[in-house]
Amino acid sequence: MRVSILTDPRRPGPGGRPEGRPPQRPAAKSTQKPLASITPARLAAFEILERVATSSAHSDDLLYGSGLALLSQADKNLTTALVLGTLRWQIALDARIKPLLQRPELTLAQPVQTALRLGAFQLLHMDRIPAHAALSESVELARAAGHPYAVGMVNAVLRKLAAAKPPGQRLHESTAAFAERLGHPSWLAERWVTNYGRATALAICEYDQQEPRAGDLFSQEDTEEGGSQPRLDDGSRLVGELAAASVSGAQRIWDCCAAPGGKTLLLAQRHPQADLLATDVSSYRLRAMAQRLQRDVHGKKVRTIEADASTLSEDEGLFDLILCDVPCSGTGTLARNPEIRHHLRPSDLARQAERQRAILSAALLRLAPGGRLIYSTCSLEPEENEQVVKVVFEGAKEKTGISLVSAEPVVARLQEQGVLAAEANVAKLTRDGFLRTLPGAGFEGDGFFAAVFVRG
Numbered sequence: 001m002r003v004s005i006l007t008d009p010r011r012p013g014p015g016g017r018p019e020g021r022p023p024q025r026p027a028a029k030s031t032q033k034p035l036a037s038i039t040p041a042r043l044a045a046f047e048i049l050e051r052v053a054t055s056s057a058h059s060d061d062l063l064y065g066s067g068l069a070l071l072s073q074a075d076k077n078l079t080t081a082l083v084l085g086t087l088r089w090q091i092a093l094d095a096r097i098k099p100l101l102q103r104p105e106l107t108l109a110q111p112v113q114t115a116l117r118l119g120a121f122q123l124l125h126m127d128r129i130p131a132h133a134a135l136s137e138s139v140e141l142a143r144a145a146g147h148p149y150a151v152g153m154v155n156a157v158l159r160k161l162a163a164a165k166p167p168g169q170r171l172h173e174s175t176a177a178f179a180e181r182l183g184h185p186s187w188l189a190e191r192w193v194t195n196y197g198r199a200t201a202l203a204i205c206e207y208d209q210q211e212p213r214a215g216d217l218f219s220q221e222d223t224e225e226g227g228s229q230p231r232l233d234d235g236s237r238l239v240g241e242l243a244a245a246s247v248s249g250a251q252r253i254w255d256c257c258a259a260p261g262g263k264t265l266l267l268a269q270r271h272p273q274a275d276l277l278a279t280d281v282s283s284y285r286l287r288a289m290a291q292r293l294q295r296d297v298h299g300k301k302v303r304t305i306e307a308d309a310s311t312l313s314e315d316e317g318l319f320d321l322i323l324c325d326v327p328c329s330g331t332g333t334l335a336r337n338p339e340i341r342h343h344l345r346p347s348d349l350a351r352q353a354e355r356q357r358a359i360l361s362a363a364l365l366r367l368a369p370g371g372r373l374i375y376s377t378c379s380l381e382p383e384e385n386e387q388v389v390k391v392v393f394e395g396a397k398e399k400t401g402i403s404l405v406s407a408e409p410v411v412a413r414l415q416e417q418g419v420l421a422a423e424a425n426v427a428k429l430t431r432d433g434f435l436r437t438l439p440g441a442g443f444e445g446d447g448f449f450a451a452v453f454v455r456g
């Protein structure tokens with residue numbers, strides 16, 4: 001790209017995605033004005049989509065950090081809608097674009113593909129954007145990105161797309177067909193059909209295609225002070241509340257994979273008397289969390305240390321409450337983190353599980369007698385959830401005297417105490433004694449799993 005509208009985006013976003021690193025390729029700080037024929041929002045959206053496609057950068061770092069500082073609020077909003085929408089619908093957009101190409105068997109240059117996707121998203125999903133703006137700016141983006149030979153093709157494909165009738169819905173759709181229609185890799189939808197049934201898999205895919213909505217599980221707003229902090233998603237908050245309510249009057253708490261700190265803050269607010277240690281292996285994420293905690297009267301008291309949870313110093317002793325909110329695939333958060341579906345591979349699940357088993361096994365050894373540990377993920381995949389819990393429990397129960405207890409009574413108590421709304425269907429929040437939220441399937445929020453261990 002010859003021009004850049006982004007400033008250095010190294011500040012972290014408000015969180016929600018499972019984990020991350022600072023963007024690997026900082027944007028050049030630009031003093032240039034964007035090309036006259038490309039509006040700032042589309043230029044910024046194009047650049048962010050390019051970075052997400054070609055590096056390990058995360059869209060939320062680029063959108064919610066300082067990278068968009070040069071844009072007006074209206075342009076920031078449009079950039080966010082364009083980026084997240086294009087990422088959500090990318091698979092479905094590619095399926096509509098491909099048959100319109102003269103040589104569909106050839107791989108398009110990445111910037112040309114991005115310009116096409118961005119144009120197609122606006123034409124098919126953004127009612128308020130005039131077709132000519134979507135079309136002509138995608139053409140200009142391809143040209144400005146150094147692909148003038150592709151300008152005619154981008155123009156022709158988007159014109160055909162604008163004129164095409166929307167595809168009719170089939171009477172019976174295969175899993176692969178609904179996965180493609182709803183912008184999901186079919187391997188992921190197939191897994192959800194196997195694990196949760198077709199109706200639930202379809203509901204999850206539909207939920208993932210929307211902006212995350214504010215849920216109604218809780219009777220009050222969460223209690224973050226200052227007003228400048230992001231509201232916790234209902235799934236994330238439920239895990240935090242479950243952990244906080246699992247031990248009353250806890251004195252020593254360890255949040256072992258803590259950043260960006262949403263649940264840490266909740267624990268600090270629910271247990272203001274406790275010595276709360278929050279660790280994270282990423283110095284970048286830990287620093288951002290420490291700043292966030294400083295803005296809250298209870299958060300200020302949290303000790304933050306950069307540490308690998310599987311090798312925490314023995315000097316830290318034992319804890320009567322541990323939250324082990326491990327790094328995971330994040331498949332329960334695709335509405336919020338749409339690009340995960342494009343990077344994740346089936347083989348990643350085994351790698352995640354290995355890391356999760358190492359963290360959980362080590363954290364269980366730090367549990368004081370009578371203490372409880374909450375293991376949680378924002379993954380919908382059994383390999384990272386029930387299977388990790390089972391393997392670690394089998395290996396540790398003799399050595400450590402731990403047992404697994406049902407999360408159900410704690411969730412029921414949260415409702416009796418008025419934390420959960422009276423109308424909330426508590427029975428639907430647990431499955432086989434584990435907490436299990438399924439986005440879109442009777443629950444408005446991210447998909448979370450949690451298991452409760454107790455040391456005898």
Ligand SMILES: C[S@@+](CC[C@H](N)C(=O)[O-])C[C@H]1O[C@@H](n2cnc3c(N)ncnc32)[C@H](O)[C@@H]1O
Nearest residue numbers: 018019257258259260261262263281308309325
């Ligand atoms: C799912 S996120 C935690 C979200 C956080 N609990 C919240 O509610 O805001 C997982 C975190 O684990 C951290 N992490 C990954 N491996 C770790 C390890 N071995 N020890 C400690 N933290 C780790 C990642 O850097 C990431 O910040």
